[in-house]
Amino acid sequence: MFTATLLCSPTNRTLDPALVDSLRNAWGGGDAVWLAMDEAAEFAIGQAPANQWDVWADLQKLSVDLVIQPTIGRRKKMLLADMDSTMIQQECIDELADEAGVGDHVRDITARAMNGELDFEAALTERVALLKGLNVSVITSVLNERITLMPGGKALVATMKANGGYAALVSGGFTAFTQSVATQLGFDENRANRLLTKDGTLTGQVEMPILGRAAKVDALEQITKRLGLGETDVLAVGDGANDLGMLERAGTGVALHAKPSVAAQCEVRINHGDLTALLYVQGYSQDEFAGY
Secondary structure, eight states, X not given: OEEEEEEOOTTSOOOOHHXXXXXXXXXXXXXXEEEETTTEEEEXXXXXXXXXXXXXXXXXXXXXXXXXXXXXXOSOSXXXXXXXXXXXXXXXXXHHHHHHTOHHHHHHHHHHHHTTSSOHHHHHHHHHHXXXXXXXXXXXXXXXXXXXXXXXXXXXXXXXXXXXXXXEEEEEEEHHHHHHHHHHHTOSEEEEEOEEEETTEEEEEEOSSOOOHHHHHHHHHHHHHHHTOOGGGEEEEEOSGGGHHHHHHSSEEEEESOOHHHHTTOSEEESSSOTTHHHHTTTOOGGGOSOO
């Protein structure tokens, strides 16, 4: 048995009941269950339809996301999340680079690295080198003035934890940011790269080894083993090429507002919903959300 979930942006609640019923009827699905009126609905189907991705493409034109997955086991026990452009709306290194006067150059490198066009470790080393001499106090000001949380993040973490889940933030960014974001959102642990400093300024180097794609997979393996969970118990979410390893290994890997080359390799793609979409695809209704 499979479940089809349709959802849209919570700030533009335009999911038409007639659309849901039309698709349900076309696929011979069960009764529609509304998880949030005009925003998210689901229905059961016997198997994933052959035209799933054609329908998905048509729904994208209507700003509607479609996820089809096995019904059994879709509610997960662990959240493994990327930070930049996933749990927050920015790329931290780009914001630091703006303060250093090299924002446009670094932003271009970041985009190419996240799209899989550049080696992540080499690209990170190159970008961090451009931050040399920046006062460490800039990190605090960037956190306070430039970094904003992705909508729905607090509800996602709080709801999964309220239902016995564990939340880990694993980023190719920097500990100075993950520690703050993890605290704000209620993550149980966080892992990231450490910027090296001397005499109150950034040295332009990052502590080795660099946490990249392989390290995110390592985190998935290590944390699940420690908690006595299987990889199928994990919901992973990210947007960049360095997230693909953990997205592929997790029971449910979600490409959230992801780069096209990344989304194309994932079965679960959220382009219009916010982070609460990750609760809807697990079958949570809005009235079950915690911290919302």
